[in-house]
Amino acid sequence: MTYDYLVIGAGSAGLQLCLRMLEDPYFLEKKIGLLEKDIDSAPDKTWCYWEIGHGRWDHLIDHQWSQGFFAGGGEEIVLDLSPYQYKKLNAGKFFRFARKKIEESGKIDWIADEVVDVQFQDTVKIHGQNSNYQSYHVFDSRIDPDFYENQSCKKIWQHFKGWEIRTKEPSFDPNKFTMMDFRIKYNNSTTFTYVLPTSSTTALVEFTFFTPFMIDDHTYDLYLKKYIDNILKIREYTIDREEKGIIPMTDYPFYKNHQEKVTKIGTAGGWVRPSSGYSFRNSQRFVTKLIKNLKNNLPPHHGIGHNRFRTYDTIFLDLLEKHNEMGEELFTSMYTKNKIQQIFRFLDEESSFLQDIYFISTFEKWPFLKAAARSFS
Ligand SMILES: Cc1cc2nc3c(=O)[nH]c(=O)nc-3n(C[C@H](O)[C@H](O)[C@H](O)COP(=O)(O)OP(=O)(O)OC[C@H]3O[C@@H](n4cnc5c(N)ncnc54)[C@H](O)[C@@H]3O)c2cc1C
Structure with a gap:
C-alpha cells in the first residue's frame, strides 16, 4: 500500500500535525500513517508555552499563570503577562490524548516501528525495523546526523534537570511562576533556575544551563539543592518526580534537509526557536502554515522560519x-x-x-x- 502522507515521529510536531489532518476535510480521502518507535512509553516531560486567551489545548493543561518573576543583575521584577497566559502541559498526557483520538478516528494508521532509512525515488521508500512502507510525501521528525557533525554552525545546549517537589508548609505562590532566576549560578556561565508552582505546596524547580558545555548529573542536584535551601528557604520537602532535558539552540540550517518529497518537521525542521529553546507553540503555528501550503500546492515548508x-x-x-x-x-x-x-x-x-x-x-x-x-x- 502507498500512503499519501507518512509522518515519522509521534512527538510534539508529528502529533500536532496528525491531529490537524484529522480535523481537516482536505485529508478525508487521504491515506495517512504515523510511525513511532517508542509507541508504548508516553514521554514524561513538561511543555510550557504562552498564548492570549483560550487555547486549543486548554482542556489538557495542568496549570496556567498570569504573572511571572525575573531575578538577575541585582534586580527582581514581577512580569504582568496580561493578556497572555503561561500554560503548562504534560507531554505524556498530550501523547495519550492524541493517540486515543488517532486510534478512535480510524483515519490514520498508528504504526509501531523504528525507521532506519528513507529513500526517495518516484515515491518515498521508508525502511523500518519491522517492515517497509511507501508514501508520496513524508513528514520526518528525525534529526539529520549532519547536525551533530556540523562544526560551522553555532550550538548552545539548553540542558536542565527539574525536581517536582512537595513541601509540608505553604511555600509557593501558585499564581506566579519564575521565568529566570540568576541568583544561584554555576561558575560564571549562563545558568538560572525556573520554577513552576502548581499549588502552595508543589512546584517543578529546574536548574538550567544555556552553555556550549555539558555537566554531570550530580552538579544539577547540587544546584537544585542550593536554590531550594538558599533562595526558596525550604527545609522540608520530598521529590515526587524528576525530569531532564537537552534542547539544541542553534543556527544550523535545518531547512537544507528538506527534499522535494520529504519535509523535516519539529526540531529536525528548525521549529525550535534558537534563542529560547521553545518549540511547542511554534509547532502549532507551523503546522497551520504547512497545511495551508499543502492545499495551495506549495512546498510544505514554504515560509516557515523567518530569516x-x-x-x-x-x-x-x-x-x-x-x-x-x-x-x-x-x-x-x-x-x-x-x-x-x-x-x-x-x-x-x-x-x-x-x-x-x-x-x-x-x-x-x-x-x-x-x-x-x-x-x-
Ligand atoms: C524535559 C523537557 C522539557 C521541555 N520543555 C519544553 C517547554 O516547556 N516548552 C517547549 O516549547 N519545549 C520544551 N521542550 C522541548 C520540546 O520537547 C521539543 O522541542 C519538542 O518535543 C520537539 O518536537 P519534535 O516533534 O521535533 O520531537 P519529539 O517531541 O522529541 O518527537 C520526536 C519523536 O520521533 C520519534 N522518533 C525518533 N526517531 C525515530 C525513528 N527512527 N523512527 C520512528 N520514530 C522516531 C521519537 O521517539 C519521538 O517520539 C522540552 C524538552 C524536554 C526534553
Missing part, C-alpha cells in the same frame, strides 16, 4: 557561545527594559522590524555589534 529572526538568533547565539558569562546581563536587559508582551511577540516572530530595532537597542551595543561582525564576516 530576519534567524539573523538575530545567530548574533545572540554567537554572544552566548563566545561570552557565556554575559548571559545574565543579556537577559537582565531583555526583561528589565522590555515589556514581557514585547518579548513574547519577538519570540513568536510577530514583532515588526521597528519593534525589533527598539528591542535590540535595549542591549549593550558593542558586544552585539562585534557578535554581528563575527557572525557575518
